[in-house]
Structure formats: C-alpha cells, structure tokens
Amino acid sequence: ERTLLKAYEEISAMCDSISLSELVSDTAKQLYKRVEDEKLLRGKASDAIIAACIFIACRQEKVDRTFRDICALTEVPKTQIAVCFKILQNKLQTDTATMNSEDMMTRF
Numbered sequence: 001e002r003t004l005l006k007a008y009e010e011i012s013a014m015c016d017s018i019s020l021s022e023l024v025s026d027t028a029k030q031l032y033k034r035v036e037d038e039k040l041l042r043g044k045a046s047d048a049i050i051a052a053c054i055f056i057a058c059r060q061e062k063v064d065r066t067f068r069d070i071c072a073l074t075e076v077p078k079t080q081i082a083v084c085f086k087i088l089q090n091k092l093q094t095d096t097a098t099m100n101s102e103d104m105m106t107r108f
Helices: 002-017 022-038 046-060 067-074 078-092 101-107
Strands: none
Touching: 002 022, 002 046, 002 067, 022 046, 022 078, 046 067, 046 078, 067 078
C-alpha cells in the first residue's frame, strides 16, 4: 500500500508539472492501481509503468501528449514506455485513440 501511495504522489507531481488536468491524473492513478492489483507488469520499472499510465490516460482523455513529452517528463527511455504501453493496451483492452497532426496543432 505504501508503494501505491508513493506512485500516486509521483503521478500527481508529474501531471502537475506539465499542467495536465486532474481528470488525466485520476485516470492514470486508476490505471496504475489496476496494473498493481492484477500484477500485469511484474518485473518492469515502476517509473516506466507510471509513464505508460500517464500516456494512456492522456490518450483516453484526448490530451495531446507524445511519447517524447512523456519521456522528457519522466526521464524514462522511450523503448521502456513503449513496451509497457503495448502490454497494457493489449491486457487492459484500453480505448486509446491515435493522435493525428490536427489534434497536435492545438498545442501550438
């Protein structure tokens, strides 16, 4: 339980640092809890799991963030995030819409 609270704090801090909404933060926390409860990513680094959860939460809530943005935020290599993302996407059957260039234009 202590590790779960620590992960929640990290997710909140990371989401706040790049001005993500509370909704994205809460979604990422729910994903992380589900990953921990179902032991989906045993042996993977917690930082990579947190990064993947934030990335999936952004996709689910239609917030335009790229792998590069999440890598810069978490300092986790893109390959580690991608591996966790693919596993979670398959096992959780998450609905993650792909982002196109028009979606990204709202940031600039």
